């Protein structure tokens with residue numbers, strides 16, 4: 001795995017795992033998926049529907065979650081992102097919303113220059129991931145708005 005220097009981290013990229021609420025996606029599945037596709041786990045943190053925050057990769061190594069931006073970002077993924085019809089949807093539970101907020105707040109304290117973005121806000125990403133607007137939901141946590 002490639003090294004990720006603390007000073008290089010400029011983005012906190014939020015993803016959904018793209019599973020239905022009725023089909024829990026285990027930590028083992030998530031890790032196996034990354035290993036099969038990329039030879040390593042893709043993300044740094046996994047936020048389960050019950051609000052559990054599971055650390056996956058150490059912050060000192062690069063993930064494989066955001067093409068062209070892995071060298072300067074951490075990847076945070078929540079369980080869900082599809083409705084029962086299989087369409088992109090914000091399926092976050094209240095516990096997940098709270099956990100995402102506290103995790104991102106902690107990370108912004110650790111990386112004061114880092115901006116929170118949804119995967120779909122990165123250039124040339126034609127995906128709905130993470131199925132909600134990080135720009136508006138995390139407005140108060142962005143570098144220019146922190147107090």
Ligand SMILES: [Zn+2]
Nearest residue numbers: 015016119129
């Ligand atoms: Zn994504």
